[in-house]
Amino acid sequence: MLIALLSASFLFNLGQGVLRPSLPLYLQRVFAARYQQVTLIPAVFGAGKWIASLPTGYLLDTLGRRLLMTSGLLLIAGSDLGSVMVTRYGAFLALRALAGVGWAMFATVATTAMVGGRAVSRRGRAVSLLLMSETLGLLLGTSMGGLLYQRVGTVTPFVFEAACMLAASLALIGATFPAAEPRSTSGGGSRDWRRLGTALRVPGVLLMGLTSAALTVVQTGILVFLFPLYLVERAGLSPSTMGLLVSLGVLGRLGALWVGGSTSDRVGRMRVLIPGLLMYAVLLGSLTLLTHPLALGLWSLAIGGAGGLVAPLPAALTGDRAPLAVQGVAIGWLRTITDTGQIVGPLIMGALADTLDLTAPFFLGATLLLVTAWQCRRHARAMSAATVS
Numbered sequence: 001m002l003i004a005l006l007s008a009s010f011l012f013n014l015g016q017g018v019l020r021p022s023l024p025l026y027l028q029r030v031f032a033a034r035y036q037q038v039t040l041i042p043a044v045f046g047a048g049k050w051i052a053s054l055p056t057g058y059l060l061d062t063l064g065r066r067l068l069m070t071s072g073l074l075l076i077a078g079s080d081l082g083s084v085m086v087t088r089y090g091a092f093l094a095l096r097a098l099a100g101v102g103w104a105m106f107a108t109v110a111t112t113a114m115v116g117g118r119a120v121s122r123r124g125r126a127v128s129l130l131l132m133s134e135t136l137g138l139l140l141g142t143s144m145g146g147l148l149y150q151r152v153g154t155v156t157p158f159v160f161e162a163a164c165m166l167a168a169s170l171a172l173i174g175a176t177f178p179a180a181e182p183r184s185t186s187g188g189g190s191r192d193w194r195r196l197g198t199a200l201r202v203p204g205v206l207l208m209g210l211t212s213a214a215l216t217v218v219q220t221g222i223l224v225f226l227f228p229l230y231l232v233e234r235a236g237l238s239p240s241t242m243g244l245l246v247s248l249g250v251l252g253r254l255g256a257l258w259v260g261g262s263t264s265d266r267v268g269r270m271r272v273l274i275p276g277l278l279m280y281a282v283l284l285g286s287l288t289l290l291t292h293p294l295a296l297g298l299w300s301l302a303i304g305g306a307g308g309l310v311a312p313l314p315a316a317l318t319g320d321r322a323p324l325a326v327q328g329v330a331i332g333w334l335r336t337i338t339d340t341g342q343i344v345g346p347l348i349m350g351a352l353a354d355t356l357d358l359t360a361p362f363f364l365g366a367t368l369l370l371v372t373a374w375q376c377r378r379h380a381r382a383m384s385a386a387t388v389s
Contacts, residue, residue, distance in 0.1 A: 002126075004175035005110055008168040009133040012073065012106060015164030017141020019080075022149035022157040029154060031089045041096050043343060048100020049107075050339040056108040057332020058195070065109050070169045072105025077165040084155040104335060106168075112331040115319025123319050124269070127312035128261025135254045135308075139247075199330040204321045207379050208314040209334050211273075213341035214372045215314070218284065218365040219307060221345030223249065226353060226361055227300075234358060235291045245293070245300045252304025253311070260309035261316065269317040270380040273310055277373035280306035285366030288359040 023041060027033035056068060079099040086092050114126045148156045200206050227249075231242040264272040283303045290296050315334060322330035349361040 001113065001175045002129075004171050005113060006129060006133045007171040008069070008073075008106075009110055009130055010137040011164045011168040011171065013134045013137030014141040015076075015137075015161030015168075016103075017138040017143075018145040018148060018164075019157045019161045020138075020142055020145060022145045022154075025149060026154055026157075027092075031092065033089065037089065040093060042346075044093055044097040045100040045103070046339055046343045048097040048102075049104040050100075050336055050343065052101040052104035053108050053335035053339060054196070054329070054332040056105050057112070057328040057330070057335075060109060060112060060328035065113055066172055066175065069106045069109045070172055072102040072109075073165040073169045073172075075099070075102030075105065077162040080158040080162040080165070084158045104339075108328075108332050108335045111315055111335070112328050115315055115327070115331065122265060124261035124264040124312055124316040125258070126261070127316045127319075128257045131261075131308075131312050132254060132257045135250065135257065139250055139254070195326050195329045196333060199322055199326040199333060202321045202323070202326075202330070203383060204379060205318055205330050205333070207375060208318045209337040211277075211372050211376065212314040212334055212338045214368050215307070215310065216338050216341035217345035217349070217368065218280075219345075220342050221347075221349035222284070222361050222365045223303070223307070224346075226349060226358065230288075230358055230362075231296065235293065235296055237293060237296075241293060245297050248297055249300040249304035249307075252301040253308035254304075256305040256308030257312060261312040264313055264316060269313050269320065270376060273313045273317075274373050274376050274380065276306060276310040276313075277369050277376065280310065281366040281369035281373065284362055284369065288362050 024033075027037065027041065031037070059068060076099045079095045079102065083092055083095045086095065110130060111127070114130045115123055145157055148160060228242050228246055231237045231245055237245070260272055260276065280303070283299060283306055287296075287299050287303065290299055315331065318330050318334050319327065349364070352360050352364060
């Protein structure tokens with residue numbers, strides 16, 4: 001199951017990565033899309049993810065993990081093939097929203113499968129492996145996307161992603177997934193909406209959802225959209241140099257994912273998460289004081305490393321705390337609130353940069369990370385006091 005999941009995750013993100021850089025170019029060429037129409041695509045994709053994540057958690061034990069993941073992958077493949085056939089922008093927009101639904105169906109189940117049924121001593125490493133396969137696929141795919149679009153054909157990235165989804169579906173066919181965990185009527189195991197309330201009452205589950213949302217706001221709202229602009233506009237770097245520094249951040253994240261998950265397995269989640277958040281905040285806030293390319297490169301690498309260090313911990317701790325009977329719902333909640341951060345993060349940070357200054361989002365992101373670290377510290381103290389008493 002582990003090999004099948006990691007292979008499917010790599011192929012899934014390889015296809016996503018190929019499509020990412022070429023999608024705006026396709027929109028402008030085929031639909032003569034304006035900037036606002038281009039930015040609507042990630043918004044509707046995120047909305048599709050947001051809508052589908054929690055229902056997927058509820059359907060885990062009813063429909064089965066393999067069926068849900070395979071259906072999500074096939075839905076994305078169908079959306080890709082449909083996207084190159086439609087001639088209206090509205091239809092294209094609807095198909096990308098359906099692709100977001102498919103993304104949630106695969107990613108929610110994959111995360112649940114990695115955290116479920118594993119001892120606490122291995123859960124952090126399992127989540128780290130999943131995130132490493134995702135990051136590697138995105139890294140390779142992004143480097144290929146523009147080349148395929150320019151040299152092979154404008155529809156090639158869509159066809160390539162559809163092929164990746166089909167290959168990922170085949171990778172899952174031979175996997176053996178554990179049977180659903182029997183639910184007790186007293187443990188919040190009913191299939192109605194109360195299962196979410198049961199999951200959120202577990203200490204730490206709500207906090208980890210908010211922590212994951214904060215990390216996503218920083219990642220998508222600042223590092224993905226605004227950091228490249230800062231490098232070009234404030235540091236005066238060329239686009240090629242900017243691309244190199246951004247890639248250093250991705251490499252730093254990839255290298256630190258395993259360290260964060262494996263270390264938290266040995267010393268505890270909060271002992272890694274709290275210092276990691278503090279380090280992340282300091283690096284992000286101090287970035288605005290730098291303009292030299294060498295210093296910015298080192299900071300980009302370090303910021304990526306800090307982000308990778310803490311990235312697997314919300315899902316791992318949620319898996320630690322949530323009973324198996326509501327684990328799928330808990331991971332569905334985690335994905336839903338994470339997708340909320342992906343939707344609102346770019347909107348808030350972009351508006352703040354337009355209204356105040358390009359450096360303002362970096363300071364706000366650092367403050368958000370500091371507040372999150374403080375809340376995690378309060379939770380850790382409360383849990384320690386409850387254990388002693």
